[in-house]
Amino acid sequence: MKVKAITFIITLANVLPTFGVIQECVDFGKFLQRSSFTFNSKEDCCGLKETEQYSFNITCKDEHIKTIDLQLYSKFVFSDTGSFPLLSELTELKINGENNFPNGILPKRFFDLPKLKILNLYKTPKMPENANDINGNSPIEEIYLDNNGLVKFPYIFKKLKNLKTLSIKGNQITGNLTSEIKEFKTLKQLYIQNNQFNGELIIPDSLTTINIVGNKFTSYSSTNKNNALEEVYANGSSIINDSFINKLATYDNIKKMYLSSGSITKLPNKMFNLTNMEALYVIIY
Template sequence: MKILTLLFIVYPLSINIQICNGEIDCSIYNNDLHAIDVNQFYIPASWGPNNYTYVNYDNYFRVTEFCVFNDLNPSLSVYCVQNLEQLRLVNTNLTILPEIKNFQRLQSLIIDTDNGVIDQHLPSEIGQLGSLLALKLSNITYLEDLPNEIEYWTKLQSLILIGIPNFNKIPDEGFGKLSQLTELRFIDLPNLSNIPSTINNLQSLQQLEINKTNINSLDLENLYSLKSILISLNPNLISLNMKNLSLVATISVTYNQQLKTITLENLPKLYTSEFYSLSSLEEISFENVLSLSTISIVSNPKLKSISFINIPTIKSLILSECELTTFPESILTLKSLQTLNMKSNKLSALPLTFSTDLPNLKILNLENNQFQGYIFQPPLIYVRELYLNDNSFTFIDGIGKYKSLSILQLNKNQISSIPLEITGISPTLTRLFIENNLLTDIQYSMNNQL
């Protein structure tokens, strides 16, 4: 395979192209390279490894890859390069014509920044690209939709749409026939208000990203190949349901300001999940999520209901900055839980069965809550690290029964004395932090034993 970098400048009068009966006449060219060579393409004065115009061709002058970069006056002869497998148009004023059907071998089509030359609708002939594996359209000014003929893209594996301000419609039936699609990304499509329900027909789909759209609900069900989900910055999304997704391993849902309810059900391979900055979130439920190890639910100030049903392998739960006033009882069902972080809420009490219900809990962070008075009783006998900074505890009597404790942080409370019984756990307690309290002195005998 040979690479030819086109290093010349062409002006409008030098374009040699013929139109016959409303169609481009490709018969005037001897081969692919001839179609490019006699209609030279503009090259900027400075260019780097990925931003220049070039072609790849073989010994028979068959061009398999063509990249046109920063060309404001490209030749339509590109439609005569019939052996193309990869076409990349970057900041190029090339409109999409029906002659795109000539690219019967095209596997990858990338169009980035069209300067407003592409119409509101792509020609239906684009559906004739039967070999297409990947399509990426970004920064297309006027495009509003994809044609129904996408149903013929039976080999398409990757569909990425980014930064298309007027895009508002995906053909329902045609979309559901993209049976080989493995990657789907809709990013910065502010007028797209609906994802067709036929998304659940995409049984090969593995990666899904929906970011900065106008959708108000999303139901993902029975997608048995899906592995990762990213849903972010969709300002009108209200409900999100994910059910029967047998291979999903990671879920990230962030900055969807109107999202109120999230349901996760029957996700046996889900390992990590995060739910950040959902300012309207009220309910979230997990059911039959059998491999889940880490859950992060952070900065969701209206959260009222959290449900965990059959979550047998959970190791770490972060549930912070949610303004919770009562401890969610469903957490007590997480028998395998080892780390619980509930800092920056408004909790004032723990359930009496906390320690017995969570026998594997080793790290507990309750910083910046509203606990006051005595430290927790019954004692948290299994906890090794306990973080209680920024509360209003006044007494830590009973601390001697915290037999597993190795780290204890009590900064910024109202503690006036340290009971002598703390020396009873000195073999395990390696670090004690108790700054910014009301202490006046520490007993001499305690100094010798801590």
């Protein structure tokens, strides 16, 4: 009987190698270790943790990791992003640091996470070259790549069937937006302020919110049919003129407008009849 009892204990140890630590913490720890980050696999990853290399805040529920907020202190690079664990209940991933990924390229692995809704990355200036590298069926709804050093608009995200919010503010993107942006069929909110865009402003027809503050757009595309548009933030943009104001006044769903320009001569009467308007901020100088 004693032999059988010992055999049973050994078998149980093989099934549960780290007592009290959920398996997803073990998997996440192994990912960190592959890139030479120190991590004790016997420690619970749920909650706050800080080392000389990194700190993180991980929330867990029902033995699953739900959110990860990872801050890197040293200039380590994740050497094998393809081994990032496909955490079954992860909904939000934020990684903040300096040049975290090989060659600064956004890892395609993140788009295979089965329940990821929010992706927030810092210092990730390049997109995968092949559009097929991104899983278009990803559940991701929000992408934040603010202050990342981007120099090109990430049209590759047009494949994402669930994308609703794209924020790329504070980058160094130049030139025009192209008609390719019309292929973002589900996009609702677009934040591109404080870049260096110019020329014609083209936006997806599904858009409800647009922020172009700090850019140099000169005209509003005649191809825009934005009846869903609710919020416009365009302070100081050269696009602001009578023609643009008159166009906005035809969108009955408009709720908020923040505009300032020296090219406005008058506000159309119809603007004051927009029944959904909540905030109208216009500076004429």
